[in-house]
Amino acid sequence: MNEIETQLQEEQQAGLASLERVADPQALDTWKQTHLGKTSLVMTTYGKMGTFSKEERPLIGRAVNAVKVALEAALAEKEEVIKHEALLSSMASEKLDVTLPGFLPRRGRLHPINLTMREVFRIFGDMGFQVYSSPEVETDDMNFTYLNIPPYHPARDMWDTFYTEDEGVVLRTHTSPGQIRSMREYYPNPVRVILPGACMRYEQQDQSHEIEFMQFELLVVDKGVTFAHMKGTLDDFTKRMFGASAYTRLRPSHFPFTEPSAELDMACIFCGGSGCGVCHGTGWIELGGCGMVHPRVLEYGGYDPEIYSGFAAGVGIDRTTLLRYHIDDIRYLRNNDIRFLEQF
Ligand code: PHE
Secondary structure (H helix, E strand, O other): OOHHHHHHHHHHHHHHHHHHHOOOHHHHHHHHHHHHOOOOHHHHHHHOHHHOOOOHHHHHHHHHHHHHHHHHHHHHHHHHHHHHHHHHHHHHHOOOOOOOOOOOOOOOOOOHHHHHHHHHHHHHHHOOOEEOOOOOEEEHHHHOHHHOOOOOOHHHHHOOOOEOOOOOEEEOOOOOHHHHHHHHHHOOOOEEEEEEEEEEOOOOOEOOEOOEEEEEEEEEEEOOOOHHHHHHHHHHHHHHHHOOOOOEEEEEEEEOOEEEEEEEEEEOOOOOOOOOOOOOOOOEEEEEEEEEEOHHHHHHHOOOOOOOEEEEEEEEHHHHHHHHHOOOOHHHHOOOOHHHHOOO
16 A cells, blocks of 8 residues: 555545544534545545555545545435434424414405406496407508598597508507407407507696507497497497486587497586586596497408498497595506505
C-alpha cells in the first residue's frame, strides 16, 4: 500500500469519527466542506490523478472512490438524523393550538352587470329563448354590410367605430351582427335567441357613456311574427325585470336593419313618469332600439322575407343595471373600486 492509499484510509477514519460528533446543521455544513469540499483530500486526489503512474492510477482510483462512497453514505444518514432531531425539538418548543379558529377565505361575488345578465337569461329562458354567443371582434360585413349598411353609406356614422389594423375587421359596435350569425346557423328553423355581450364604441366617456358596454340582442324569426309580438315581448320583459308597475312605449325611430324601427322607452321608475333628474324631466327612460327585421337582413341571414318575418331589439345591459340598482354613474361599473363592488 502506497502513501496516498494510507492517507486516504486515515482520512476515512478521521472523517467518520468527526461526523459522530456533529450535532447541528452548521457543523454538518462545515464537515461537508472539510471532507467532501473542493479542498478535501478526496477531491484533490481526483484532481491529481493525471500525475500518478499508469500502474498506480487504478489502485488509487479505486481507493478514493471507496472513501468517497463511505463518507457520502455516512453523511446522508447523519442528515436524516439531524432533520429528525430538528423536527422533534421544534415540536417540543413551539405550541400549536389546534382549537384556534381558522382564517375564512374572502368570498367573491358577482359583478352587478353579471347579476343583471343572469336575470335577463332567466327571464328570456322562461319565455323560451336560447342564449347565443357571437364574437366581439367582427368583420365589417357582419357589423354593417349584412345589416343593410353598405360601405361608405352615411348610416355607418350612427356608430362610432374602432377599426383594427386588419382590413375589414372591427370591434363590434353592437350585438346585431349576431342576428346574421344565428340566422345562418338556425336556418331553416325558427329563431328565438338572445345574444349578450360586450360592444365597443369610440366615444367621449361621461356619466352615461363608456367606450365598452354590454348589450343583449333579441331576435325572433318565424312565419307570421308581427310588431305586436315585439311590443308584447318587450313590455313583458320590463315588467319581469322591474316589477309589475313598469310599462313601456315605442317611439318611432330609424335603424337600417329594421323596418319599421322604434326606440323602447320605459316609464321612469324613479318618478313614476312625472319627470325627475334621472329621466331629465321627460318621464321616460330609453332602454334600447328595436324593430321588424329588414327584408334584406332576413335575406342575408338566409330566410325568404316573403315567407318569414321577425323582430329584433338591442337593449343596454349597463343601463338596465344602473336602473335596477339605482346607480347614478355608469363609470362605477368598470373602475373596479372594491367599495362599490362589495355592495352587491
Ligand atoms: N343595434 C342597435 C344599436 O346598438 C340597436 C337595435 C338592435 C335596433 C336591434 C334595432 C334592432 O344601436
